[in-house]
Amino acid sequence: MTGKIASNLHIYLLSALKGDAAIPFEHVTLTADNYAPTWQALFKRYDNARLLIRKYYHNLHQLPAIQSEGASQLMQLLDGFSWHTIGLAKLGEPVEHWDTPLTSLLLMKLDDATLLAWEKHSVHFARDRYGALKQFIEDRIQILTASTRFVEEQKIGEGEPN
Numbered sequence: 630m631t632g633k634i635a636s637n638l639h640i641y642l643l644s645a646l647k648g649d650a651a652i653p654f655e656h657v658t659l660t661a662d663n664y665a666p667t668w669q670a671l672f673k674r675y676d677n678a679r680l681l682i683r684k685y686y687h688n689l690h691q692l693p694a695i696q697s698e699g700a701s702q703l704m705q706l707l708d709g710f711s712w713h714t715i716g717l718a719k720l721g722e723p724v725e726h727w728d729t730p731l732t733s734l735l736l737m738k739l740d741d742a743t744l745l746a747w748e749k750h751s752v753h754f755a756r757d758r759y760g761a762l763k764q765f766i767e768d769r770i771q772i773l774t775a776s777t778r779f780v781e782e783q784k785i786g787e788g789e790p791n
Contacts, residue, residue, distance in 0.1 A: 650675070678720050685716040689734060698742040700773035706738055707766050724759075732757035735766075743769060 653674075654667060692709045695702045714731065718724045724731065736744060736757075743766070750765055751757065 682717060682720050682722060685713045685720070689713045692738060694738040695740040695743070698740045698773070700770045700777065702740070703743065703766055703770050703773070706735075707763065707770070710735055710738075711763070728757060728759045731759040732762050735759070735762060739766075 650671070653670065689710065692706060692713075695706055710731075714724050736747065739747065746769065747762065747765055751761070754761070
């Protein structure tokens with residue numbers, strides 16, 4: 630790697646660091662020679678799969694429960710849940726076999742109306758499947774988004790003079 634490229638990467642690397650990660654590198658001189666040692670120090674400090682797995686799992690449990698029915702709240706919950714389960718899978722955790730724990734945890738975070746709709750939808754399922762629940766929530770987000778838009782358009786249409 631040429632000195633200019635390494636220097637640019639070092640500048641980018643240091644500018645991307647935030648919070649606690651940035652503190653040890655506040656006074657590192659921006660040179661091509663410092664890129665490799667800076668990268669190695671970061672890697673040594675933060676590349677700990679065991680702790681990352683714990684953090685992802687902990688964060689799944691810490692996602693806030695939805696208090697009322699709404700597409701944006703469902704989307705935030707599903708996005709957060711997906712983010713953490715994908716992170717766990719990338720670290721080698723067998724999340725594809727975690728249907729019961731994942732569905733149970735996700736169901737505990739749903740609003741009452743969505744939970745009731747899931748129970749109606751899944752009443753004849755032998756077991757809860759995480760993939761099926763995820764698809765149900767994605768479909769529900771689309772339904773809620775479309776129905777909300779329709780209602781809003783109806784209200785606007787009623788308020789306009791003929």
